[in-house]
Amino acid sequence: MERAVSDRPKISSWRQFSAILRKDIVAELRTFEMITSMGLYILLTLVVYYLAISQASGEFDVREISAGLLWLAFIFTSLLGLNRSLVHEKDQGVLEAILLSPIDRPVLFAAKAVGNFIFIGIVELLSLPLFYLFILQGKPIEGPWYLLIPPLLLGTIGIAGVGTLLATMSVNTKGRDVILAVMFVPIMFPLLYAAVAATSAVIAPGPEGMGPYLPAMAIAAVYDGIMLLGAYSLYEFIVCA
Amino acid sequence: MTDKQSMRVSPNWLVFSLLGASAVLLLVDFVLAFFVAPLQPGAQVYMNGQPVSALINGVAISNQLLFSQKIFYFHVPIAIGSFLIFTFAMVYSVLFLLRRDKVYDTRARIGMEVTLVLVLLTLITGDLWTRHDWGAWWVWEPRLTTYFILFLLVVSYFVLRGAVEDEERKATYAAVFGIVAWVDVPISFVITRLVPSGVHPVVLRSGGIEFIQLLPFLLGLVGMVCFSWVLYQLRLREEFARERVEVLKTELEG
Numbered sequence: 001m002e003r004a005v006s007d008r009p010k011i012s013s014w015r016q017f018s019a020i021l022r023k024d025i026v027a028e029l030r031t032f033e034m035i036t037s038m039g040l041y042i043l044l045t046l047v048v049y050y051l052a053i054s055q056a057s058g059e060f061d062v063r064e065i066s067a068g069l070l071w072l073a074f075i076f077t078s079l080l081g082l083n084r085s086l087v088h089e090k091d092q093g094v095l096e097a098i099l100l101s102p103i104d105r106p107v108l109f110a111a112k113a114v115g116n117f118i119f120i121g122i123v124e125l126l127s128l129p130l131f132y133l134f135i136l137q138g139k140p141i142e143g144p145w146y147l148l149i150p151p152l153l154l155g156t157i158g159i160a161g162v163g164t165l166l167a168t169m170s171v172n173t174k175g176r177d178v179i180l181a182v183m184f185v186p187i188m189f190p191l192l193y194a195a196v197a198a199t200s201a202v203i204a205p206g207p208e209g210m211g212p213y214l215p216a217m218a219i220a221a222v223y224d225g226i227m228l229l230g231a232y233s234l235y236e237f238i239v240c241a
Numbered sequence: 242m243t244d245k246q247s248m249r250v251s252p253n254w255l256v257f258s259l260l261g262a263s264a265v266l267l268l269v270d271f272v273l274a275f276f277v278a279p280l281q282p283g284a285q286v287y288m289n290g291q292p293v294s295a296l297i298n299g300v301a302i303s304n305q306l307l308f309s310q311k312i313f314y315f316h317v318p319i320a321i322g323s324f325l326i327f328t329f330a331m332v333y334s335v336l337f338l339l340r341r342d343k344v345y346d347t348r349a350r351i352g353m354e355v356t357l358v359l360v361l362l363t364l365i366t367g368d369l370w371t372r373h374d375w376g377a378w379w380v381w382e383p384r385l386t387t388y389f390i391l392f393l394l395v396v397s398y399f400v401l402r403g404a405v406e407d408e409e410r411k412a413t414y415a416a417v418f419g420i421v422a423w424v425d426v427p428i429s430f431v432i433t434r435l436v437p438s439g440v441h442p443v444v445l446r447s448g449g450i451e452f453i454q455l456l457p458f459l460l461g462l463v464g465m466v467c468f469s470w471v472l473y474q475l476r477l478r479e480e481f482a483r484e485r486v487e488v489l490k491t492e493l494e495g
Contacts, residue, residue: 162421165417165421166418169401169414169417169418170404172405172410172414173401173404173405173414174404174405174406175404179400179401179404182397182400182401183397183400183401183418185393186390186393186394186397186422186425187394187421187422187424189387189390189425190387190390190425190428226424227421227424230420230421230424231421234338234417234420234421237338237413237416237417238413238414238417241409241410241413241414
């Protein structure tokens with residue numbers, strides 16, 4: 001009997017990973033729940049931004065604060081999505097079922113984080129044209145547009161990675177989404193700061209031009225590296241507690 | 242269950258003699274800072290390698306002697322103390338995850354409580370300084386911002402603890418969050434070395450300070466670290482005693 005167990009070929013990490021990721025994508029494709037709720041939320045955020053901007057004077061150039069506005073919308077929208085992505089797992093007992101199966105805990109983290117990265121990324125991409133239309137209102141982006149891709153990528157990686165760890169904790173607490181926000185925003189602060197600085201350097205470069213861009217990207221990359229490594233190794237403790 | 246080794250608290254004579262020592266050290270720090278240490282001219286900031294005077298209300302201060310600088314001898318030791326004790330609590334969080342002993346969780350929690358006290362003291366003393374020197378209650382400056390984030394993280398550590406019901410889960414979540422939150426400590430510490438700021442000069446790089454200024458500072462630092470350790474030990478005793486009462490209660494009832 002013992003021999004039979006040990007002789008059985010181990011399911012490769014890649015198959016475990018793709019199975020969980022496929023499950024998340026299929027579940028999302030059936031309902032589109034995360035993408036629609038996040039998309040609507042970000043649209044509403046942009047509408048509320050209009051309230052603030054509508055009171056500004058004619059000389060006010062919205063580009064100077066638009067990077068901050070953009071990331072504010074992203075961070076609160078992803079809070080919503082991260083919470084959703086684990087509430088279902090918890091309420092329907094999916095997480096327990098997954099834990100019963102012989103899946104490595106770090107693989108589970110990677111799959112959930114990549115799933116969240118894809119969903120948050122899709123919503124961000126969908127919202128960018130809307131942001132350009134509603135908030136920038138046709139004002140040109142000063143720098144080359146493709147330089148927006150690295151901050152978006154690094155920012156979203158960090159949001160999805162750290163967010164998955166924190167959402168797995170908050171889903172087992174009494175105040176769920178409130179607790180997630182209370183933990184998530186301060187932890188993400190350095191990354192957000194770097195992402196906003198880099199995005200701002202592209203949209204509306206200040207007197208220093210593109211100077212802050214590379215240091216901000218370096219900070220974001222280091223932060224992502226440390227935090228993902230930490231989240232990856234600590235996830236096991238969280239999910240088994 | 243809990244093994245006796247990790248429940249051990251430091252002996253009374255050590256805790257109370259350190260309490261006395263920290264009182265003496267802080268008193269000497271106070272006397273030296275106010276009556277002996279010379280006034281310090283305002284800070285210089287290095288921008289692009291060139292020394293530039295820091296500005297207060299638009300006035301260059303590098304050639305003015307500032308009395309308000311005296312709070313340096315208290316504010317900085319408390320701030321360094323808060324970094325140290327947070328690190329101490331983080332180490333116990335790691336130990337809890339490795340050894341799964343509830344005592345380490347208690348130690349980490351008490352460490353975080355002392356951290357919160359020191360962080361609040363740092364914010365208050367720093368705010369007095371800010372208000373006096375720049376006429377503003379708050380300035381968004383790199384060190385202030387990252388330190389304020391540190392304060393929020395310590396608060397959310399306790400919010401998280403309050404929101405989890407299961408004891409073991411609470412301890413695990415708190416340990417993981419404590420470790421992740423600790424990352425802000427090195428960030429807050431090195432930020433003034435990365436981003437030049439007139440508010441928080443890197444003292445040792447901008448020419449250092451005289452011995453008679455360094456002495457009260459170091460006394461204050463040692464005194465503050467001793468004092469926070471004493472606070473930690475006293476709270477820990479209280480906590481262990483409370484836990485023993487709980488155990489006795491359930492034994493009596495059952």
